[in-house]
Amino acid sequence: MSTREILTLQFGHYANFVGTHFWNQQELSFDYTGTKKSEVNHDILYREGQSTRGEVTYTPRLLLADLKYSLKTLPASGGLSNDSDNEQIPWDNIEKIEEPVAEKNDYLNDIDSQESSSEPKQYNLDEDIKTWTDFLYPRFHSRSVNIVEEYKHGSDNESFDIFCSGISIWKSNYGDVFSDNIRKYVEECDSIQGFQINFDCTDGFAGLALSCVEHLDDEYTKSILAYPIIPSYFADNKPSTQEERDQSNLKDSTRLVNIALSIQELSEHASLFVPICTGDKGWRKPGSPRAFDHLNYDPQLYYHSSSLLAAALDSLGQKYRHKSNFYTMSDICADMSGYGRKMAAASLGIPFAINESEYLIDYLNNTTKPIFTALTPSCKIATDKIFQLVTVRGIPENYLKPPLKEAKDQINLPAYQCNSVKEMFQLYFQASNFLSATNVTVCKQPFELKTPFPKILSNNLNKYGFLKSDNRQEDIESCAVIAGYHNGNFLADMLEKLHREVSRIKFSKLHKFKEEGLEATDYLERLDKLSEFKDNYEDEFEL
16 A cells, blocks of 8 residues: 655744654654554655665655754754765755854754663753754755745844745745755655645745645645644733834734734635644734643743644644554545635643543543643634544553443443443543534554653653652653644634734735735735635534
8 A cells, every 4th residue: 555645844933843843753753673563654754765875764754944044053954964865966056055053952962972871861951942953853854954045033134024025935946946845755755645834824934835835736636734833922022112012013913914814825725724822812912821731831932832732733643644544634634624614723632641540431521621722822612513533642441441340330321331442532522512523533652752852741740641649750751642623613703803803903004015015905805805714614513
């Protein structure tokens, strides 16, 4: 059976933080000893090649975009020495990208030295990590890294903050090179199933990503699953003068317009898209950080918040990468986008922490709180009239229910008739979601918490991520996770909030958008289309 390959595209600095955690999770879960059987078909996201030295390479099927001076310790070649995969590269015609030499932290130095130790080493990553390359474990193919040379990362004078600026970059030679790299990847595939696109939707990368999405929609008849990402924190100085307040409001308005334009464009060209953010608001400001029991993270650290979004993407992706699951990306996009509802919400429960001495049947029967948290901004996931695809990972079958001879009141519960974790969750959602349809995927392997994943889980958990029954000390190695896609009428309210807020902005104040070529009539037409898209969620829901 041929592999149904996926090409992943990442646009933007924060999206690359998310991507770094995501690819670290894939790479650190590889088993080179042959003792652990993987549930995931890694060939879906990875490609095998050969270096000029004849060495076999196994790298993510990935194209990423970021600004000049953003790479720091990562070479623009992707980090594999002499890796050309037998391509004849005319080096004389290639512009050499040179960045100031950056000092590597202890974690990266240890990766380079390939030293192994029986004792896990402690790193100060919360302070050491300044950019996504500071904790990147894998190495990339030579075509993966694509730098936007016209703008510098961290520059106030050349801020890449306008949707239309990204469109202009795509229309330059950059878009030609990027689309050619897409073509090369696609031609290598036996049966590509689609494209997974993660992008910052609050700045110029939104326009760059959406130009790429439109290209994919025109050139390839494949599924496009997009995740517009809103960073958890905007490092704006607290305004003290009226001028500074005006500037701050303008920045907020600019981000809001970029988000609105992104969602409107995605509604036309993507197969399915899922906005994600660890802030509860996400529009003008990210808002308060989403709360997770037994987890303490700093929303101001991209290194922290992006790890949660990566955990969600990795868990959601199990749906179409699991060896025993026949779901494909096109199946997910088709199931979740009925009636023109191309936008869905995402949820995450990390850790899914039942007590180590508790059975799943008791936990689900007694809990009164939602078992997951919304990751889609300005959104509260409904409990009725929804369609959802849920993935549960890391709950052993022996946690399901007590054996018959030990069962007490549990024996009277309908759930006691369930013989698997999957059956029990299906019954749970059937009972708790009225007029809804839920498809559940269960993975045995938990979410692994190996370095450099941040140390943000509670010390009250045992090494498997379940609540301890005593005060013994254990290092947490993994945890159970639940994640889901959700679609229903409830998303109309989210789109209404977005449309209402962006409609308050006077186009006359958006000088940079006008300078980049956006006309007032085109802008108003896009807002009208956004409102029309919202109408898809207003009708009566049918299953």
